[in-house]
Amino acid sequence: MTVTVKNLTKNYGxxxxxxxxxxxxxxxxxxxxxxxxxxxxTTLFRILxxxxxQDDGEAKVHGFDVVADYREIRKIIGYMPGRFSLYxxxxxxxxxxxxxxxxxxxxxxxxxLIRDIYxxxxxxxxxxxxxxSGGMKQKLALSCALIHKPEILILDEPTTGVDxxxxxxxxxMLARLRASGLTILVSTPYMDEASRCDRVALMxxxxxxxxxxxxxxxxxxxxxxYAVKADRRYQLLKTLRSYPxxxxxxxxxxxxxxxxxxxxxxxxxxxxxxxxxxxxxxxVELINPGVEDxxxxxxxxxxxxxxxxxxxxxxxx
Amino acid sequence: xxxxxxxxxxxxxxxFGNFTAVDxxxxxxxxxxxxxxxxxxxxxxTTAIRMLxGLLIPSTGQATVAGFDxxxxxxSIKKNIGYMSQKFSLYSDLTVVENIRFYGGIYGLRSxxxxxxxxxxxERLGLADVxxxxxxxxxxxxxxxxxxxxxxxxxxxxxxxxEPTGGVDPITRRQFWDLIYEASDRGTTIxxxxxxxxxxxxxxxxxxxxxxxxxxxxxxxxxxxxxxAEDIDEVFVKLARGGVA
Amino acid sequence: MKAFxxxxxxxxxxxxxxxxxxxxxxxxxxxxxxxFGYAVRNELNKADIAILDHSRDEITREITDKLLSSGYFQxxxxxxxxxxxxxVFQRGIARxxxxxxxxxxxxxxxDGSANINIVTDAxxxxxxxxxxxxxxxxxxxYQQEWQERNRQVQQSAGGSAGGGASISGIVPEVRMLFxxxxxxxxxxxxxxxxFILMLVSAFLTSITIAREKEQGTMEVLLASPxxxxxxxxxxxxxxxxxxVINVFTILIVALVVFDVPFRGSVLLxxxxxxxxxxxxxxxxxxxxxxxxxxxxxxxxxxxxLLLPTILLSGFIFPISNMPAVLQYISHIVPAKWFLIIIRGxxxxxxxxxxxxxxxxxxxxxxxxxxATSIKSFKIRLE
Numbered sequence: 019m020t021v022t023v024k025n026l027t028k029n030y031g032x033x034x035x036x037x038x039x040x041x042x043x044x045x046x047x048x049x050x051x052x053x054x055x056x057x058x059x060t061t062l063f064r065i066l067x068x069x070x071x072q073d074d075g076e077a078k079v080h081g082f083d084v085v086a087d088y089r090e091i092r093k094i095i096g097y098m099p100g101r102f103s104l105y106x107x108x109x110x111x112x113x114x115x116x117x118x119x120x121x122x123x124x125x126x127x128x129x130x131l132i133r134d135i136y137x138x139x140x141x142x143x144x145x146x147x148x149x150x151s152g153g154m155k156q157k158l159a160l161s162c163a164l165i166h167k168p169e170i171l172i173l174d175e176p177t178t179g180v181d182x183x184x185x186x187x188x189x190x191m192l193a194r195l196r197a198s199g200l201t202i203l204v205s206t207p208y209m210d211e212a213s214r215c216d217r218v219a220l221m222x223x224x225x226x227x228x229x230x231x232x233x234x235x236x237x238x239x240x241x242x243x244y245a246v247k248a249d250r251r252y253q254l255l256k257t258l259r260s261y262p263x264x265x266x267x268x269x270x271x272x273x274x275x276x277x278x279x280x281x282x283x284x285x286x287x288x289x290x291x292x293x294x295x296x297x298x299x300x301x302v303e304l305i306n307p308g309v310e311d312x313x314x315x316x317x318x319x320x321x322x323x324x325x326x327x328x329x330x331x332x333x334x335x
Numbered sequence: 336x337x338x339x340x341x342x343x344x345x346x347x348x349x350x351f352g353n354f355t356a357v358d359x360x361x362x363x364x365x366x367x368x369x370x371x372x373x374x375x376x377x378x379x380x381t382t383a384i385r386m387l388x389g390l391l392i393p394s395t396g397q398a399t400v401a402g403f404d405x406x407x408x409x410x411s412i413k414k415n416i417g418y419m420s421q422k423f424s425l426y427s428d429l430t431v432v433e434n435i436r437f438y439g440g441i442y443g444l445r446s447x448x449x450x451x452x453x454x455x456x457x458e459r460l461g462l463a464d465v466x467x468x469x470x471x472x473x474x475x476x477x478x479x480x481x482x483x484x485x486x487x488x489x490x491x492x493x494x495x496x497x498e499p500t501g502g503v504d505p506i507t508r509r510q511f512w513d514l515i516y517e518a519s520d521r522g523t524t525i526x527x528x529x530x531x532x533x534x535x536x537x538x539x540x541x542x543x544x545x546x547x548x549x550x551x552x553x554x555x556x557x558x559x560x561x562x563x564a565e566d567i568d569e570v571f572v573k574l575a576r577g578g579v580a
Numbered sequence: 581m582k583a584f585x586x587x588x589x590x591x592x593x594x595x596x597x598x599x600x601x602x603x604x605x606x607x608x609x610x611x612x613x614x615x616f617g618y619a620v621r622n623e624l625n626k627a628d629i630a631i632l633d634h635s636r637d638e639i640t641r642e643i644t645d646k647l648l649s650s651g652y653f654q655x656x657x658x659x660x661x662x663x664x665x666x667x668v669f670q671r672g673i674a675r676x677x678x679x680x681x682x683x684x685x686x687x688x689x690x691d692g693s694a695n696i697n698i699v700t701d702a703x704x705x706x707x708x709x710x711x712x713x714x715x716x717x718x719x720x721x722y723q724q725e726w727q728e729r730n731r732q733v734q735q736s737a738g739g740s741a742g743g744g745a746s747i748s749g750i751v752p753e754v755r756m757l758f759x760x761x762x763x764x765x766x767x768x769x770x771x772x773x774x775f776i777l778m779l780v781s782a783f784l785t786s787i788t789i790a791r792e793k794e795q796g797t798m799e800v801l802l803a804s805p806x807x808x809x810x811x812x813x814x815x816x817x818x819x820x821x822x823x824v825i826n827v828f829t830i831l832i833v834a835l836v837v838f839d840v841p842f843r844g845s846v847l848l849x850x851x852x853x854x855x856x857x858x859x860x861x862x863x864x865x866x867x868x869x870x871x872x873x874x875x876x877x878x879x880x881x882x883x884x885l886l887l888p889t890i891l892l893s894g895f896i897f898p899i900s901n902m903p904a905v906l907q908y909i910s911h912i913v914p915a916k917w918f919l920i921i922i923r924g925x926x927x928x929x930x931x932x933x934x935x936x937x938x939x940x941x942x943x944x945x946x947x948x949x950x951a952t953s954i955k956s957f958k959i960r961l962e
Contacts, residue, residue, distance in 0.1 A: 054502060054503055152376050178502070179376065179501075181376065181378075182375070182568045182571045183576065268505075268506075
């Protein structure tokens with residue numbers, strides 16, 4: 019195991035950022051931490067990079083303890099913080115050279131590691147980093163995090179705020195790095211990026227709700243899930259929420275994802291109920307749950323207080 | 336107010352020096368609809384929104400918002416729209432009630448109306464018990480609800496929202512969209528700008544802006560069908576790649 | 581070592597890319613110097629005075645001539661009675677009225693004393709004090725000349741001023757000993773050197789570190805093998821170099837443009853300036869270790885460092901005139917000790933034998949500040 023995390027706890031005053039987090043990452047794995055803002059992803063990464071001290075629990079990276087051996091840790095990790103953390107007033111080239119020298123290496127020495135990524139921004143190498151587009155900034159930041167040939171790459175929300183094209187390119191780059199044997203820990207708020215990881219940990223409010231392969235995550239969704247569609251979306255939601263057999267209903271774009279509380283549920287019954295209520299073009303289809311469905315279901319199981327009782331999401335349980 | 340379109344934009348263009356930030360965009364937004372205005376950072380979304388909200392005078396073209404001209408009637412536009420930014424424009428060191436009063440005040444509501452509205456809002460949002468708590472101490476979901484409600488406190492015909500749910504958890508996000516649906520059901524037009532493509536799926540119709548131009552305008556379903564895509568993300572990728580070629 | 585040099589190179593790139601920093605570094609010292617040198621001078625230049633002469637004899641005329649020919653005053657009114665004094669002040673015709681009592685000359689010769697009243701418009705207290713000082717000094721000068729002329733007769737002239745000044749007997753002119761022409765340049769240049777060193781070393785250092793925190797780059801630096809000591813020294817060294825350049829620029833301009841004397845040892849001056857720079861850098865580091873953004877760094881260094889350097893160091897206001905509390909507080913202002921040192925070196929030409937106490941105090945401050953600021957530099961995020 020390249021990364022072992024045991025029962026990590028971290029509080030900021032009253033706020034419990036991490037409530038006992040444990041997981042392992044195997045060498046060469048591309049491991050994703052998926053969860054919304056406030057899940058504790060950044061705190062976890064800062065502890066792993068030796069930038070924060072945990073309150074309790076322990077973590078090892080490549081055999082080094084994050085507290086006692088912080089100097090060693092800092093030599094072997096490549097870290098990309100959540101915010102764009104390069105010098106905006108320095109050029110692309112100057113940034114890269116700087117990060118090479120503070121790790122006591124040179125760009126030339128490890129150029130083969132970043133060639134694929136860097137050649138895309140090389141035409142702009144005399145441009146100041148602050149003037150790059152979002153996608154190019156991410157590429158530069160990744161190049162800077164890789165230039166000292168780290169054993170493990172830790173990327174905190176690298177694709178947040180980046181357009182869809184750049185996001186895809188970024189994940190393609192990560193896939194190539196993974197193929198070259200690098201261990202990668204990456205966090206993201208985008209559920210759809212889970213499928214690009216070997217394994218993912220779903221996080222919410224300081225806890226890991228589940229660790230699994232992307233396919234395995236969907237299997238954790240225990241009940242049949244239906245996508246319901248009708249002509250008027252808001253009316254559909256209201257009708258579904260007042261339906262006595264509804265176990266959970268959440269909007270997914272134009273659709274409502276629905277689970278029923280009965281074991282002998284027949285979609286046809288629901289369809290006719292909705293039509294009786296005046297909705298048109300009703301369709302009810304059995305679908306495969308996605309990562310987001312699982313996360314929502316785990317979040318509601320985890321604590322009922324999350325849905326604050328009133329007219330929002332009737333969440334069952 | 337006789338027509339069904341609350342926003343009408345035709346050939347709207349804005350240049351900054353040699354750079355054309357918004358390049359002849361044309362579209363309409365129907366009264367009561369949830370309209371998604373999508374695009375990557377730097378595609379020209381912000382410039383377009385600033386023109387529609389009366390903060391920036393266009394270079395050429397025509398546009399009306401709620402019946403007012405964006406060249407000559409910007410003050411009337413500002414009075415008749417609501418605006419909610421990404422950062423939930425609430426003062427975190429003021430209480431719930433103080434925030435509501437503040438926004439009621441800047442939109443020129445009379446103090447009697449503000450008092451009535453405040454009670455009404457607190458009741459409807461279930462925030463009566465926390466009326467004197469600081470915004471800082473509220474959970475994210477409550478802040479969002481309150482931010483949206485203050486943005487529409489003066490009952491504008493249209494409300495502009497800038498990336499309203501970026502980074503929030505999937506349940507909070509859905510609660511928020513519930514509020515939007517409810518407002519839309521009451522007849523308020525919602526104009527959402529975002530670079531989170533999955534947010535688009537919640538809109539009635541979406542446009543995708545690439546390099547200052549609008550390349551696609553349809554329902555999310557229609558766009559996916561047209562581009563043979565699984566989701567709006569993929570539509571965007573196809574559009575953006577096409578734009579480069 | 582290579583990593584360290586790379587770091588320093590990066591710092592210089594930041595400095596030379598940022599117009600604001602460059603302006604503070606090089607523009608500000610020069611502007612300050614010229615401002616103090618020309619605009620904010622503490623010297624009188626043709627101040628308006630009025631004279632009420634009840635005596636109108638040879639001596640009062642001689643004194644009047646001496647006052648007016650000094651170049652510091654110009655006569656705007658001859659008054660006839662005491663009642664006009666207030667009117668003159670109210671209308672702004674004069675700021676200073678000199679009243680000779682009747683039979684002034686006769687009394688002086690006969691009794692050895694005669695009264696001059698110096699009435700000043702104290703609505704601008706600094707100005708009033710200055711007017712009074714200049715007037716008294718000129719009258720004393722006259723008195724000395726007059727006594728020499730009348731050596732055989734033992735006489736002295738005296739006056740008691742409305743502002744409280746009095747002339748009696750032969751008073752040694754202590755105030756004017758090291759600044760005989762009352763030149764303000766001699767006083768403000770040392771103060772300005774202290775201020776600018778504080779500005780460049782403490783202010784800019786605290787801001788540059790706060791900027792790394794604010795922009796998130798400190799996170800990357802801390803997650804790298806760079807040693808905290810390397811980060812600190814890499815941050816302060818460029819500013820130290822620039823501070824040294826600044827000191828000599830100011831000094832040269834002061835010597836050439838304002839004719840400020842430099843009587844002591846340049847080597848000693850340089851060594852002790854370096855000591856003060858280290859104190860300032862340590863203060864800057866200490867500030868940066870408690871703040872998270874540039875704005876707070878700026879505010880703390882402005883209120884906590886720059887203002888005391890200006891107000892409590894003796895730069896502008898003499899410490900001996902302050903209330904006891906402020907006098908005690910001034911002891912912890914490094915600039916106070918540095919000012920005593922460089923005034924001593926520049927104006928009096930004295931060496932370490934007279935300045936060792938102040939030097940020792942400054943040295944102690946540097947040791948304590950450096951130790952605490954290096955200790956307070958965090959190797960992790962908060």
